[in-house]
Amino acid sequence: MLHLKRTVPLAIAFFFVVALILQYFVPHPLSEKFLGMTQKWAIIVVYVSLLLGVGSLFQSHLRKIRVQTPGWGYSLVTLSVFGLTVLAGFHSRGNSPGGPLQWTYEFAYSPMSATMFSLLGFFIASAAFRAFRARSVEATLLLATAVVIMLAQVPLGAAIPGVGSLSAWILGVPLTAAKRALMFGVALGSIATALRIIFGIERSYLGGTE
Amino acid sequence: MSLSLLAQAAPPPTWWEGNAASVLGLWIAVGFTLALYTFLYHDNPLFKFAEHVYVGVTNGYLLWQAWYSSVKPDLVQPFSRLVRQASSAPPPLEPSDSWWLLVPALLSLFMLLRFYPKASWLSRWSFAFIVGTTAGTLIPLTIQAQLFEQISKMLESPVVREAGAFSFTGTLNALLTLLGVVTVLTYFVFSVEHKGAVRVTARTGVVFLMIAFGAHFGYTVMGRESLLIRRIQFLIDGAKGSAPEGQPNPHYATLVLLPLVVGLVFALEFLSRPRGGKGGPEAPQEGSQTPAPRG
Amino acid sequence: MTPEARKNAVRWSVFALVGAVITVSLLFGGVSDFHPTAVVRKVYDEVEALPDGSPILISSDFDPGSEAELKPMMDAVLEQCWRKNLRVIVMTICSPNSPELADSIVRASADAHGKVYGTDYAVFGYLAGGSAPILALGQDWHAVYKTDRGGTPCRDLPAMKGISKLTDFPLCLEISAVSTIDYWILAGNAKYGLKLGLGVTAVMATDYYQYLATRQVVGIIGGVSGASQYESMTRQDALRKARETKEAGDLASARMPTQSAIHVTIILLVVLGNILYFAGKRKEKASP
Numbered sequence: 001m002l003h004l005k006r007t008v009p010l011a012i013a014f015f016f017v018v019a020l021i022l023q024y025f026v027p028h029p030l031s032e033k034f035l036g037m038t039q040k041w042a043i044i045v046v047y048v049s050l051l052l053g054v055g056s057l058f059q060s061h062l063r064k065i066r067v068q069t070p071g072w073g074y075s076l077v078t079l080s081v082f083g084l085t086v087l088a089g090f091h092s093r094g095n096s097p098g099g100p101l102q103w104t105y106e107f108a109y110s111p112m113s114a115t116m117f118s119l120l121g122f123f124i125a126s127a128a129f130r131a132f133r134a135r136s137v138e139a140t141l142l143l144a145t146a147v148v149i150m151l152a153q154v155p156l157g158a159a160i161p162g163v164g165s166l167s168a169w170i171l172g173v174p175l176t177a178a179k180r181a182l183m184f185g186v187a188l189g190s191i192a193t194a195l196r197i198i199f200g201i202e203r204s205y206l207g208g209t210e
Numbered sequence: 211m212s213l214s215l216l217a218q219a220a221p222p223p224t225w226w227e228g229n230a231a232s233v234l235g236l237w238i239a240v241g242f243t244l245a246l247y248t249f250l251y252h253d254n255p256l257f258k259f260a261e262h263v264y265v266g267v268t269n270g271y272l273l274w275q276a277w278y279s280s281v282k283p284d285l286v287q288p289f290s291r292l293v294r295q296a297s298s299a300p301p302p303l304e305p306s307d308s309w310w311l312l313v314p315a316l317l318s319l320f321m322l323l324r325f326y327p328k329a330s331w332l333s334r335w336s337f338a339f340i341v342g343t344t345a346g347t348l349i350p351l352t353i354q355a356q357l358f359e360q361i362s363k364m365l366e367s368p369v370v371r372e373a374g375a376f377s378f379t380g381t382l383n384a385l386l387t388l389l390g391v392v393t394v395l396t397y398f399v400f401s402v403e404h405k406g407a408v409r410v411t412a413r414t415g416v417v418f419l420m421i422a423f424g425a426h427f428g429y430t431v432m433g434r435e436s437l438l439i440r441r442i443q444f445l446i447d448g449a450k451g452s453a454p455e456g457q458p459n460p461h462y463a464t465l466v467l468l469p470l471v472v473g474l475v476f477a478l479e480f481l482s483r484p485r486g487g488k489g490g491p492e493a494p495q496e497g498s499q500t501p502a503p504r505g
Numbered sequence: 506m507t508p509e510a511r512k513n514a515v516r517w518s519v520f521a522l523v524g525a526v527i528t529v530s531l532l533f534g535g536v537s538d539f540h541p542t543a544v545v546r547k548v549y550d551e552v553e554a555l556p557d558g559s560p561i562l563i564s565s566d567f568d569p570g571s572e573a574e575l576k577p578m579m580d581a582v583l584e585q586c587w588r589k590n591l592r593v594i595v596m597t598i599c600s601p602n603s604p605e606l607a608d609s610i611v612r613a614s615a616d617a618h619g620k621v622y623g624t625d626y627a628v629f630g631y632l633a634g635g636s637a638p639i640l641a642l643g644q645d646w647h648a649v650y651k652t653d654r655g656g657t658p659c660r661d662l663p664a665m666k667g668i669s670k671l672t673d674f675p676l677c678l679e680i681s682a683v684s685t686i687d688y689w690i691l692a693g694n695a696k697y698g699l700k701l702g703l704g705v706t707a708v709m710a711t712d713y714y715q716y717l718a719t720r721q722v723v724g725i726i727g728g729v730s731g732a733s734q735y736e737s738m739t740r741q742d743a744l745r746k747a748r749e750t751k752e753a754g755d756l757a758s759a760r761m762p763t764q765s766a767i768h769v770t771i772i773l774l775v776v777l778g779n780i781l782y783f784a785g786k787r788k789e790k791a792s793p
Contacts (some may be wrong), residue, residue, distance in 0.1 A: 005331045009338035016339060020346025035347070036644030040284075041314040042343045042637035043649070045336055047280035048318035050601065050633060054269045055325050074258050078266040085270025089277075091224075101274060103226040105605050107235030108242065109271055110569035112264040113602075114441055115246040117570040121438025122250055124431055125767075126519045129774040133782050138420045145424025146431070147772055153432045153707070153730040155537040156765035168542060170425055171714050173383045177390020178422035180360055180715040181415075184391075185398055187356040194349040197341060205337045250520050268602070275601030279630045283651060348636055348691060355695035355721060363719045387718075426711045429728065433574060433707030435527075435767045436729035439760050440573030442527045443753075454752060 010200045017198050058082070145170060232458035240448040240463040243441060244471040255478045256471065285315055364388055390418040519774065526770045530763040536747045537761035541734040544717065547724030548702040549738050551676055552585050560592040560664070562674040564681070564689065565607035566599030571682035571706050572606060577757035578704045578732035579610050579680050584739040587618040592664040593626040594674070596650070598638050599683050604630050604654055623657065627664045630654045635685065639692035643671040643699075672697050676723075680704035686713060694721050704731070729764060732757035 020038065023031045061075035088100035134140040151157025152167030196202035225231055245260035288311055291301050317336040324333040368388060370380030396408060397415035404412050447453075449464035506514070541549065555561065563582070567575045586593050595611050597603040608628045615626055629650045632638035641649045646669055647659050659665050667673060677699050679689045686703060693699040700723060703713055707728025716722040726735055736744060736758050744758055753759030 005334065009334040012335055012338040013342035013345075016342030017346040017349075020343060021350055023346075024350035032644055036641050036648065037310065038343050039347070039634070039637040039641035039644075040649060041317070042340060043632055043634040043641065044280055044284050044311075044314040045317045045321060045340060046635075046637065047276055047284075047633040048321050049336070049340070050272060051276055052321065052324060054273050055322070057265070057269055059325070071258070074262040077259060078262040081263045081266030082270045085267050086273060089270070089274035099224050099226045101271065102605065103231060103235060104267060105271060105602070107232075107239045108263070109267045109602065110572070110606070111239035111444070112242050112246060112260065112267070113569040114437065114444075114572060115243045116264065118434075118437040118441040118573075119246070119249060121434040122520045122523055124434045125523045125771050125774060126516050128431070128771050129519050129778040130515065132775050132778060134779055138416055141417060142420040142424040142427070143775065145421045146428040147775070149425050149428025150431055150768045150772060153428065153728070154765040154768050155539050155733075155761050157768065158539070164542070169383075170421060171544075171711070172717075173386050174390055174418045174421040175425045175711055176714045176718060177387045178394050178418045179712065180364075180387075181391045181394035181398075181418075183356050183360065183715060184395065187352050190352050191349055194345040197345050205341045206334050251517075272601050275604075275631060279601060279604075280633065343637065344635070347640055351636075351691040351695045355691050359695070359719050359721060360715060422711070429707040429710050431768065431771055432728050432730060432764065435771075436707065436760065436764060437571070437573045438523070439527055439531070439763050439767070442524070443531055443760070446528065446531055454754075 006206065009206055010203070013197055013205075014200065017194060229458060233461065236448065236458050236460050237463045237467070240445065240460070241467050241471070243445060244464075244467055248471060248475050251475065254475050255482070256475050285311065285318070289315070364391060389414070394418050522770065522774075523767065526766050527763055530766040531760075533762070534751055534753065534759070535762040536744055536753065536756065536759045537733060537765075538744065539730065539733040539737055539758060539761060541738055544714075544725045544727075545731050545734045546738070547717075548582075548678070548704070548726055549585065549724075549735065551700070551702055551723045552582070552589070552591075552678075555589065555591060555675055557590045558592065559589075559676075560594055560668055560674055561586055562671075562677040563593060563595045564677060564679045564685070565595050565597050565603060565610070566679065566685040567606070567682035567706075568600050568602040569606055574706050574729050574732065575680055575682060575704065576606075576610055577729065577755055578726055578735060579607075580614055580755065581732055581735040581739050581757075582678060582680070582704065582726075583611065583614040584618075584743075587615070587620055587625075588739070590625075592666075594629070594664060594668070595626070596629040597631050598633075598635065598685050598688065599631075599681065601631050601633075604628065608654060623661070624663045627662045628654045636688040636692040639671065639688055640696065643692070643697045646670050646673075671699055674699065676700045676702065678702045678704060682706045682709070690716060690721055702726075729757045729760060733761050 016038065020035065023035050058079070061078050064072045064075040065079070085101070085104055088104050091099035091101065132143060132146075134143050148163060148166055148170065151160065152163050158164050193202060242260050242263070245256045246264075248254055249257045288308075292309065294300055317339055320332040321336040322333075323329045364387075368381055368384040370377045370384055372380055393411050393415035395415070397412040397419065399408075399412075402408055445464045448460040449462060450460060451462050453459045552561070563579070565579065583593065593611065593615075595607050597607055611626055611628055612622070615622070620626060630653075632649065638649060646665075650659060652658050653662060671677075671693065677689065677693060679686055679693075679701060681704070686705065686709070689699075689701055694701050701721070702723045702725075704726040705713065705728070707730070710725060710727030710731070713722060713725055717725065726732065736756060740756070740758075743754070743756060747753050747756055747759055
C-alpha cells in the first residue's frame with residue numbers, strides 16, 4: 001500500500017519530468033506528439049483541480065453552518081448564492097453560459113470583482129501618507145524614483161521637461177538590470193526545485209505527512 | 211457558413227437581455243458596489259454580506275465554466291461519441307477522440323477523490339502528474355528564455371552604435387545595465403561576507419534595487435488608482451437620470467442607494483453595540499479582507 | 506483623542522480626500538492627448554506592419570477586476586485591427602471568468618465597425634493549465650479548441666482559415682493582468698518563436714522590461730497610461746467625439762486628467778507625511 005501511496009506518485013512525477021525534459025532536446029514528430037498529448041491531458045486535469053477549490057469552499061461553509069460557528073449566517077448566504085448561481089447555469093447557449101448566468105456575471109460578479117480590487121486605491125494612498133518616509137538614502141532614492149514614475153505616467157507630469165526621458169531611462173537601465181538579476185535568481189531556484197522533484201526530495205505535493 | 215454560426219449571430223432575446231433586467235441589474239450592481247465600499251469605514255455586517263455573495267457567485271460561475279469549457283467538450287462529449295460507435299447510428303468521431311482520454315479522465319477522478327478520505331491518497335497521482343508535466347516542460351524553457359537569452363544579451367559588446375556612429379549614451383547605458391546585474395546578484399550572494407569590495411558592490415546593487423522598487427511602486431499607484439477611478443465613474447454614472455443610447459437608465463440608483471447603505475451600516479452598528487458599553491468602531495486592518503491581486 | 510481614534514481619523518481623512526479628488530475631477534471631465542512612448546509605439550508598429558487580412562491572436566487574460574485598465578487597451582488595439590482588416594482570434598488562459606468579458610469587449614467593438622463574427626473575428630473559451638494550452642496549441646490548434654466559445658466547429662469559421670497551430674499567427678498580443686505572460690514568453694516565444702507584444706496592468710508593467718532588449722517581447726503597453734497612449738494613435742476620432750460631446754465612454758484618455766489629479770494628490774500626501782514625520786522627530790529631540 002505504501003508503494004501505491006508514495007512510490008507511484010514519485011515515479012509518475014519522475015517519469016514526466018525526465019520524459020518532457022528529454023522531449024525538449026529531441027524535437028522528433030513522435031516526441032512532439034507526446035508533448036501535445038500530455039499537455040492536453042494536463043489542461044483537463046488542471047481544470048478539474050479547480051473544482052477542488054469549489055468543493056473545499058462548499059465543505060468549509062457547510063461545516064460552519066452545521067456547528068453554528070459565529071457568523072454562520074454568512075456561510076448560509078454564500079451557499080444560497082452559490083446554489084442560485086448553479087441553478088442559473090442550467091440555461092446555456094452552445095458551449096457558453098447565457099441568460100440568467102450571464103446576467104449574474106454582468107451585474108453581480110463583474111461589479112463586485114472590480115470594486116474589491118479598487119478598494120486598494122484608497123489603502124495605497126493611506127499607506128503612502130503614513131509609511132512612505134525618507135528615513136535613509138536608499139528610502140529617499142526609492143521615494144524619488146516613485147515620484148518621477150508617477151509624474152511620467154500622466155499627461156500633467158509628462159509635460160514637465162525631462163520627466164519623460166528620465167522615466168524612460170529608469171525603466172530601460174536600472175530597472176531592467178535589477179529585474180534581470182532577480183529573474184536569474186528565480187530561474188535558478190526553479191531549476192533547483194525541478195531537480196528536487198526528479199530525485200524525490202521535493203514531496204510537498206504529496207501532502208503534509210510525507 | 212454553418213447553421214450553428216448563423217444561430218450564434220442572432221440568438222433569440224430572453225427576459226434576461228431586456229431593459230427591465232438591465233435596470234434591475236444596474237441597481238444591484240450599484241448596491242453591492244456601495245456595500246463593499248463600507249469596508250472603508252470598518253468591517254461591518256453589510257460588507258460581510260456582500261463579500262459572501264461575491265464568493266458564492268464566483269464559485270457558482272466557476273463550476274459552470276469548468277463544465278462548458280472542459281468537462282463537457284473534452285471528456286463527456288468524446289466518450290459519448292466513442293461509446294456510441296458500437297451503436298447502429300454512430301456519430302462521426304473528432305480527430306482527437308481517443309480512448310487515451312481515459313488517462314486524464316482517471317486522473318481527474320482521482321483528483322476529486324480528495325474529498326473521500328479513504329481514497330484521498332489517489333489524488334497524489336494526479337498532483338504528481340501536474341507537477342511532473344509542468345516542471346518537465348518549463349525547466350528547459352526557463353533555462354533557454356530566462357537564462358541563456360538574457361545572458362547572451364549581456365555578453366554582447368557593450369559598445370553601442372546608432373546609425374553607424376558610436377553612441378556614448380548607448381554604450382554608457384549598456385555598461386550600467388551590466389554593472390546593475392552584477393551588483394544586484396552580488397547583493398544576493400550570502401555565502402560570502404559582505405565586507406570590503408563585496409560590500410561596496412552589494413551596496414551598489416541595493417541602489418539599483420531601490421530604483422527598481424520605486425518604479426514598481428509608482429506604477430502600482432497608477433494601477434490601483436485607475437481601478438478606483440473607474441468605479442467612482444460607475445457610481446457617478448449611476449447617479450444620473452438618463453443614459454447614453456443602448457445603455458440602461460440607472461434612474462438615480464446611486465443617489466437613492468447611498469443614504470440607504472450608509473443608514474443601514476449605522477443602524478446595524480447601533481443594534482450590535484453592547485448595551486451599557488462605550489462600543490465604537492474597531493479599526494479596520496488595511497487589506498485584511500481585501501484580495502491582493504497582482505493586476 | 507486616543508491614538509487609535511487619531512489613527513482612524515487620519516485614515517478616514519485620507520480616504521475622503523482621495524474620493525473627493527477623484528469625484529470632483531471626474532465631474533470636471535476632459536480628455537487628454539497623451540503622446541506615445543517608444544515601448545508602446547513598438548507594439549503599434551508591429552501590428553501596423555502586418556499585411557491586411559492577416560490573422561492576429563489576442564490572449565485576453567484578465568477578468569473584471571482589471572477591466573478598468575485593460576478594456577480601453579483592448580479597444581484601442583482592436584480599432585487598429587479592424588482598420589487593417591486583420592482576422593482577430595481571441596482566447597484566454599487566465600481564468601474561467603475571463604472569456605465572458607473578452608467576448609463582450611470584442612463583440613461590442615466589432616459591431617461598431619460592422620465586422621462579422623466568424624469571418625472577421627472569433628472568440629474561444631478558457632483553457633486551464635498555464636503553459637500546457639500554449640504548448641498544446643503549438644502542436645495542433647484544432648485538437649485543443651475543437652469549437653469556438655459558442656460551439657461552432659473551427660472548420661466552419663472563415664476567420665480560422667489557414668490556422669492549424671500557434672505559429673500560423675504572425676503576432677500574438679498578450680493582454681494580461683496575471684502571470685500568464687511568463688507562460689507566453691516561455692512556451693509561446695521560447696518554444697515556438699511566436700512574436701509577442703504585451704498589454705499589461707500597471708502593477709505588472711515593470712516586470713517585463715528585461716525582455717525588451719532581447720526582443721523576446723516586441724513592446725509593452727503598461728496600464729491606463731499605455732492605453733491612453735495607444736488611443737492617441739488609433740482612436741483619434743473617438744477622442745475628438747468625446748471632447749465635443751463630453752461623453753467619455755470607456756476611453757482611457759478621458760480618465761487621464763483624473764489620474765493626473767490623484768497622482769499629484771498622492772505625491773503631496775507623501776511630502777506632507779514626511780514633513781510631519783521630520784517635524785515630529787525634531788520635536789522629540791528638542792524635548793528633554
